[in-house]
Amino acid sequence: MKTISEINERIKKGKVVVTTAEEIIDLVDRKGLKKTSKEVDVVTTATFAPMCSSGAYFNIGQPKPKIKLGGGKVYLNGIPCYSGFAAGDFFLGVTSLPDDDPKNRIYPGEFRYGGGHLLEDLVSGKDVKLEAYGYGTDCYPRKRLSAWVNINDFNEAILFNPRNCYQNYNAAVNLSKKTIYTYMGMLKPNLGNAHYCSSGQLSPLLNDPYYRTIGLGTRVFLGGRVGYIAWYGTQHNPKVERTKKGIPKEPAGTLALIGDLKGMKQQWLRGASFLGYGATLIVGIGIPIPLLNEEICRFTTVKDKDIYTKIVDYSESHPSGEKSNLGEVNYEELKSGKITVCRKKVPTASLSSYSKAKEIAEILKSWIEEGSFFLTEPVERIPSVNSKVGFKPLKERPIR
Amino acid sequence: MTVSKKIVLRFPPTLVDQPVVYRLVKDYNLSFNILKASVTPKEEGLLVLELTGKEKDYQRGIDFLSRLKIKIQPLSKDVTRDEDRCTHCGVCIDVCPTQAFVLDPKTKRVEFYKDKCIACELCIKICPPRAMELHF
Ligand code: SF4
Ligand code: SF4
Numbered sequence: 001m002k003t004i005s006e007i008n009e010r011i012k013k014g015k016v017v018v019t020t021a022e023e024i025i026d027l028v029d030r031k032g033l034k035k036t037s038k039e040v041d042v043v044t045t046a047t048f049a050p051m052c053s054s055g056a057y058f059n060i061g062q063p064k065p066k067i068k069l070g071g072g073k074v075y076l077n078g079i080p081c082y083s084g085f086a087a088g089d090f091f092l093g094v095t096s097l098p099d100d101d102p103k104n105r106i107y108p109g110e111f112r113y114g115g116g117h118l119l120e121d122l123v124s125g126k127d128v129k130l131e132a133y134g135y136g137t138d139c140y141p142r143k144r145l146s147a148w149v150n151i152n153d154f155n156e157a158i159l160f161n162p163r164n165c166y167q168n169y170n171a172a173v174n175l176s177k178k179t180i181y182t183y184m185g186m187l188k189p190n191l192g193n194a195h196y197c198s199s200g201q202l203s204p205l206l207n208d209p210y211y212r213t214i215g216l217g218t219r220v221f222l223g224g225r226v227g228y229i230a231w232y233g234t235q236h237n238p239k240v241e242r243t244k245k246g247i248p249k250e251p252a253g254t255l256a257l258i259g260d261l262k263g264m265k266q267q268w269l270r271g272a273s274f275l276g277y278g279a280t281l282i283v284g285i286g287i288p289i290p291l292l293n294e295e296i297c298r299f300t301t302v303k304d305k306d307i308y309t310k311i312v313d314y315s316e317s318h319p320s321g322e323k324s325n326l327g328e329v330n331y332e333e334l335k336s337g338k339i340t341v342c343r344k345k346v347p348t349a350s351l352s353s354y355s356k357a358k359e360i361a362e363i364l365k366s367w368i369e370e371g372s373f374f375l376t377e378p379v380e381r382i383p384s385v386n387s388k389v390g391f392k393p394l395k396e397r398p399i400r
Numbered sequence: 401m402t403v404s405k406k407i408v409l410r411f412p413p414t415l416v417d418q419p420v421v422y423r424l425v426k427d428y429n430l431s432f433n434i435l436k437a438s439v440t441p442k443e444e445g446l447l448v449l450e451l452t453g454k455e456k457d458y459q460r461g462i463d464f465l466s467r468l469k470i471k472i473q474p475l476s477k478d479v480t481r482d483e484d485r486c487t488h489c490g491v492c493i494d495v496c497p498t499q500a501f502v503l504d505p506k507t508k509r510v511e512f513y514k515d516k517c518i519a520c521e522l523c524i525k526i527c528p529p530r531a532m533e534l535h536f
Contacts, residue, residue, distance in 0.1 A: 049489075185526070192494075270485070272528035272530075273525075275525045282487060282529060337493075337503065349489075350491070351489055351491055352489060354508040355507060356487050358508065
């Protein structure tokens with residue numbers, strides 16, 4: 001048994017022992033669970049994948065004379081932002097698209113520049129065009145503002161992602177006769193390919209399946225600097241089917257993350273385009289797990305072959321909202337490049353980058369070892385399997 | 401002097417089942433690497449070759465192909481990867497018709513074998529961070 005403050009003490013003294021969620025697997029195999037859980041203090045987990053429920057809020061200070069953005073309109077590089085806040089604030093979502101983007105009118109749409117690309121441009125220090133329209137009040141008389149700004153011109157630029165870090169995700173296939181373009185990528189007809197999106201054995205919530213250590217207020221790596229868990233994420237759904245070891249077999253827990261966009265790195269926040277689907281942001285996240293006891297240590301030894309997910313048809317059952325399951329498959333099989341679905345050999349590809357996730361886990365490890373990153377006691381637990389929190393489809397009550 | 405060029409050949413239906421490439425090797429001392437081969441619905445044959453040999457032999461080989469009424473085009477488009485933008489996710493692997501992308505099982509990085517690329521451009525719009533670039 002260890003406490004977080006004991007681990008922090010060891011970080012301060014330069015004596016902390018940190019491994020990545022990949023390294024711990026071998027270590028426990030070699031030395032056993034008991035010894036390893038005593039010797040190792042922290043395991044680092046990570047993911048680097050497209051996460052559409054991401055965005056940032058900004059405060060512009062005020063030009064002279066002042067303008068009321070609230071209730072008006074705000075564009076950055078032509079991308080519409082949400083301005084329903086106070087006079088100086090607005091929010092930018094990563095899937096937002098310019099009004100004149102053809103979207104899917106020319107099918108499949110390319111979505112070359114959206115909110116995610118704009119965030120990447122801001123993080124890399126580029127100037128972007130701010131255009132704002134206010135309706136004019138006695139205290140905020142200005143009606144129009146058009147100016148170049150970069151990230152340093154804002155008072156605050158805060159990344160705030162309502163849903164990141166999905167604990168497991170579907171493997172997507174296409175049973176239909178035509179190619180489909182989805183948020184899981186281009187899916188070829190007649191089971192032509194299967195796409196998955198999880199860093200598997202490195203993925204944060206798969207290494208702490210019941211959220212024993214990861215909680216509200218946990219300090220994390222977000223986009224290349226320190227961030228925090230603000231809340232559990234939207235669609236958080238802990239009560240799904242799990243394996244005997246407690247690993248969810250379908251999309252389950254999620255996290256809402258927050259952090260200062262200033263100082264984040266372009267390398268870990270990448271604008272992305274999904275053909276026929278839309279624009280988004282690829283987000284880099286790393287989460288430390290303190291090995292407080294043997295059980296927590298055992299959870300971090302989860303391997304790709306212990307993590308199962310369901311194969312879901314994205315041509316019909318997923319869009320119509322029907323449950324479908326064409327079988328279960330584990331991440332070792334998915335990563336081998338080929339799986340079998342309905343007796344057919346299907347090539348696989350990933351949307352989430354394992355090699356980049358590994359890099360993030362290594363960076364977080366070095367921050368902790370250097371003594372520049374300390375662990376936090378969660379302020380509150382994330383709702384787990386015994387809570388009331390869960391996902392439900394919308395019960396549509398038609399307006400007559 | 402040896403030359404090595406990538407070319408696109410379009411065969412009329414009458415030639416599809418002829419051993420043309422074999423003649424290039426036997427009669428003109430050229431070596432080849434087939435980058436893509438297919439027959440279109442109109443039974444026109446499409447062959448993308450990398451052809452290597454002595455400059456003189458190469459020219460004679462090309463003349464031979466022209467005499468057979470095979471349309472020859474240089475493969476002039478070039479697809480490169482912006483290494484800095486590539487996140488090594490792997491989405492491109494299953495779209496590429498020539499297996500130019502390979503996931504290294506050890507490093508888990510996606511290697512791009514440019515010599516296998518036939519510049520079909522499929523990966524350009526598929527790559528989410530748009531790391532694949534087309535040059536003319
Ligand atoms: S899809 Fe793009 S980013 Fe992903 S591995 Fe291929 S080239 Fe790299
Ligand atoms: S352009 Fe892209 S998809 Fe086409 S052959 Fe080259 S690497 Fe493969």
